[in-house]
Amino acid sequence: METIKGKNELWQWTKALIIAILIAFLIRTFLFTPVIVKGSSMEPTLHNKERMIVTKLGEPERFDIVVFQKSETEDYIKRVIGLPGDRVEYRDDILYINGIPYEEPYLDTFKEEVDGPLTGSFTLEETAVGSEVVPEGHLFVLGDNRQNSRDSRHIGAIPMDKVIGTTNIVYFPFKEIKIIGK
Structure with missing residues (x-):
């Protein structure tokens, strides 16, 4: 009896x-997954080797931080600037979306440390996107470290089907735990 029990x-x-x-x-496949920040392209917001939680729910919104597949073996972390159909341009270090100037408070700390413009002037046509507007089903993304970021200016618009999810929670190192706003 003991054996059966x-x-x-x-x-x-x-x-x-x-x-x-x-x-x-x-949960990991459909809701959340961890990711490690690699490189300095999102400084000062994110730092190399920080660990974050990626949420796979919902569509990315303007100024969200997204993780997307750059290649089969490499993921990138960048900030959404342009949504499908948006006209994006920079003039005199000011972001214009559809002709409306936008503030980017997440860049304020970095702007104080940089001599000259943080983001060089450009229109979408002058970038690897090569069109007047962000194509349907794509995003235009930039790293917060605009002078040291390989982003949509160089690699083009990001197809939505390459987006893994959005992230705003740093959970490691423990002394740096934070939630990042837009």
Whole structure:
């Protein structure tokens, strides 16, 4: 009798473990996943080797930080500047979207440290996007470290199907835990 009870208990624990692994797999696949910041292209907002949580729910909005597949082996982290159909340009270090100037408070600290303009003037046509507007189903993204970022100015608009998700939670290093606003 004791052997049957032990086998039942072992089976219950095995089922619980399988269910827990399945739930963790589903959460990681469809809801959240960790990512490590690589490089300095998002400084001063994000720093090399910080660890973040990526949310796979919802569509990216303007000024969200997104993670997308640059290639099969490489993911990039950048900020959404232009949505499909937007006209994006920079003049005299000011962002214009559809002719309306936008403030970028997340760049204020960095602007104080840089001599001259942080973001050189450009229109979408002058970038790798090569059109007047952000194409349908794509995003125009920039790194916060505009002078040291390989972004849509260089690699073109990002297809939505390459976007893994949005992120704004740094969870490591523990002394740097923070939620990043837009």
